[in-house]
Amino acid sequence: MRYIYFIFLSSILSAGGGILDVDWSSVAPKSTQQKPSTPYPKVLTEGIKDVHLPVYLSKQYVYDKNMSVVADENFYTISIDLDAAVVTFSGDRTYQESVSPNNPEFQKIAKATPPVEYNSAEGIMSAMFNRHGVNYSINIECENPKRDNRCQKVDFISSLYHSLIMVGGRP
Amino acid sequence: MRYILLVGFILFFISCSQKRVEKLKGFSYTPAGKLFPAKSGKGRVGDTYIYAPGIRFPIEEAPAYVNSQVYGVGGYLGEKGSLCDKRNYQYPWHDNYCEKRKWKMPLCSGGRGHQGDDIRPATCEKNKYHAVAVEDGIIVSIGKYTVKLRGKSGRTYRYLHLDPKTLQVKRGQKVKRGQRIGLVSNYMGKTPTSIHLHFDIMQTIKIGNKSKVMFVPPYTSLVDAYKRLLQGNP
Numbered sequence: 143m144r145y146i147y148f149i150f151l152s153s154i155l156s157a158g159g160g161i162l163d164v165d166w167s168s169v170a171p172k173s174t175q176q177k178p179s180t181p182y183p184k185v186l187t188e189g190i191k192d193v194h195l196p197v198y199l200s201k202q203y204v205y206d207k208n209m210s211v212v213a214d215e216n217f218y219t220i221s222i223d224l225d226a227a228v229v230t231f232s233g234d235r236t237y238q239e240s241v242s243p244n245n246p247e248f249q250k251i252a253k254a255t256p257p258v259e260y261n262s263a264e265g266i267m268s269a270m271f272n273r274h275g276v277n278y279s280i281n282i283e284c285e286n287p288k289r290d291n292r293c294q295k296v297d298f299i300s301s302l303y304h305s306l307i308m309v310g311g312r313p
Numbered sequence: 314m315r316y317i318l319l320v321g322f323i324l325f326f327i328s329c330s331q332k333r334v335e336k337l338k339g340f341s342y343t344p345a346g347k348l349f350p351a352k353s354g355k356g357r358v359g360d361t362y363i364y365a366p367g368i369r370f371p372i373e374e375a376p377a378y379v380n381s382q383v384y385g386v387g388g389y390l391g392e393k394g395s396l397c398d399k400r401n402y403q404y405p406w407h408d409n410y411c412e413k414r415k416w417k418m419p420l421c422s423g424g425r426g427h428q429g430d431d432i433r434p435a436t437c438e439k440n441k442y443h444a445v446a447v448e449d450g451i452i453v454s455i456g457k458y459t460v461k462l463r464g465k466s467g468r469t470y471r472y473l474h475l476d477p478k479t480l481q482v483k484r485g486q487k488v489k490r491g492q493r494i495g496l497v498s499n500y501m502g503k504t505p506t507s508i509h510l511h512f513d514i515m516q517t518i519k520i521g522n523k524s525k526v527m528f529v530p531p532y533t534s535l536v537d538a539y540k541r542l543l544q545g546n547p
Contacts (some may be wrong), residue, residue: 154519155362162517162524173470190446210484217463219461219463222391230456234452235417237467237518237519237524239364239519240468240518240528243521243523248518251525255525259417261417263414264459264511265502266459272523272525275524277525280454281454283456283459284502286502286503287502
């Protein structure tokens with residue numbers, strides 16, 4: 143039965159990718175209009191100036207001049223080098239495959255997805271969430287993954303998730 | 314003289330082609346989702362879909378061996394012996410996507426499992442074999458032991474356990490398919506692992522009006538890429 147199921151799955155996946163619509167109406171107007179009291183560093187403003195999705199970063203790092211930003215109009219990744227760890231904040235509005243919402247396996251997956259999903263795999267702690275119709279993630283990778291609590295427990299990544307602020311992005 | 318050169322060239326071409334075929338004949342692999350040993354978990358048997366069609370094989374040269382690090386000889390749940398045991402360095406390949414792990418993986422049976430495939434390079438030597446870009450793209454991040462490549466397709470490929478001292482790329486660098494990234498090693502920060510490349514593929518799947526980023530099965534894409542590598546057409 144499982145075998146038939148996967149054959150079915152293989153045939154219903156469609157390899158046509160595209161761009162997800164950003165629900166800008168769900169973005170708090172304050173986030174898009176309010177300018178920071180102290181301007182953000184150039185590395186950030188220049189790096190995300192062409193990004194067409196809301197850009198989120200933990201407020202504790204918005205003034206880190208050593209951050210690195212890799213972005214184009216549909217995605218961004220901001221890396222912050224910490225002591226013995228690297229944190230990345232990413233957003234992406236592209237998709238590579240599509241599947242019918244009636245597909246039982248994916249229906250189950252979509253239904254079971256919580257608002258934010260914490261996971262630790264390969265020593266890397268991650269938080270994944272969907273906001274405004276697009277996908278975001280935070281990842282923490284430690285020099286000592288088995289002993290560093292930032293990669294062992296959710297407390298640190300959860301604090302980052304709860305301190306996210308919108309720092310840019312435009313329709 | 315011209316005639317002799319032409320015949321020589323044809324013989325050389327035939328000899329090379331035969332070698333390629335012989336090499337390809339030596340390659341064998343078990344089906345996608347059939348994990349080995351059986352106790353290592355349940356894979357996605359029957360899912361033969363190639364999620365990343367046309368990618369280049371992530372290690373520059375053959376041979377390379379896809380098999381379990383945890384349940385292989387010398388692995389911490391495998392048969393006792395050396396990690397360098399020759400049985401770890403032979404065909405057939407065995408898929409290890411969805412191998413037993415504690416972490417969440419929605420596409421694995423029971424919702425947990427290994428999110429990629431582990432690949433051993435030709436020999437049990439670190440810092441000798443190059444990991445290369447599987448498609449044109451940009452290096453989006455470099456962590457403590459992970460390099461992330463975002464391909465033009467929008468997929469993100471992760472390369473784990475390259476020796477950071479050997480990296481030939483930096484964040485934000487555009488790379489071409491086949492371009493060297495770094496050397497395969499056992500690096501995992503202060504907790505070394507076995508000598509291998511952990512390779513995985515992240516992509517976003519649209520499900521009706523929702524979407525989710527998932528680690529998709531890499532094995533079929535790797536088999537396809539490896540065959541092309543063996544044929545001299547990576």
